[in-house]
Amino acid sequence: EVQLVESGGGLVQPGGSLRLSCAASGFSFSTYWMAWVRQAPGKGLEWVASIKEAGSETYYVDSVKGRFTIFRDDAKNSLYLQMNSLRAEDTAVYFCARGTWLQSKLYFDYWGQGTLVPVSS
Amino acid sequence: DIQLTQSPSFLSASVGDRVTITCRASQDISNYLAWYQQKPGKAPNLLICAASILQSGVPSRFSGSGSGTEFALTISSLQPEDFATYYCQQLGAYPLWTFGQGTKVEIK
Numbered sequence: 001e002v003q004l005v006e007s008g009g010g011l012v013q014p015g016g017s018l019r020l021s022c023a024a025s026g027f028s029f030s031t032y033w034m035a036w037v038r039q040a041p042g043k044g045l046e047w048v049a050s051i052k053e054a055g056s057e058t059y060y061v062d063s064v065k066g067r068f069t070i071f072r073d074d075a076k077n078s079l080y081l082q083m084n085s086l087r088a089e090d091t092a093v094y095f096c097a098r099g100t101w102l103q104s105k106l107y108f109d110y111w112g113q114g115t116l117v118p119v120s121s
Numbered sequence: 122d123i124q125l126t127q128s129p130s131f132l133s134a135s136v137g138d139r140v141t142i143t144c145r146a147s148q149d150i151s152n153y154l155a156w157y158q159q160k161p162g163k164a165p166n167l168l169i170c171a172a173s174i175l176q177s178g179v180p181s182r183f184s185g186s187g188s189g190t191e192f193a194l195t196i197s198s199l200q201p202e203d204f205a206t207y208y209c210q211q212l213g214a215y216p217l218w219t220f221g222q223g224t225k226v227e228i229k
Binding site: 045046047102112113 | 152153155157159163164165166167170171174176208210212215216217218219220221222223
């Protein structure tokens, strides 16, 4: 059974840093793209970042470029999101998602339960 | 950037109703569109990929249609477990993804 379990969320002050983790199991982690998607309280979904197999390519939404870093440790079947210079507008539940090729495009077919990151003083 | 606009944002319907949600893209994305269902406090669930291909395990009352800039998600006979928020997602600008703003389906 595919499982994605996020951790590392919690209250952080504006300007602070936080590292989120996502532990994967039930599939061959190293052969999949992975992504982070966030959802601000009461709002819609926003793709944040994605990483290719082996970490060879990474992509970010413009609003987090230069502040967030997505990386992976295939030996530990884990995905990470290093978040620096956090702002109030980064407050959200952060979901880890698996990317799967379907019909020649990458879709997010499995998601974790999410971890909440409130940014507030 | 490709923008997605869903309509309506909110929909009130009864069990057994036929419901259609539309998603409009700001430019041609071929059939590179997905639909997700999200229930309160839960992660999104992939329902449809490539605009019309139902994912394994998704009930056949769900269907997707469209291509180019106009897409639709239809629920042929709304069931109690279908009350949720639905999002479209474009993959035309791969490797950048965007979602629509969501459509909340509530019980009338």
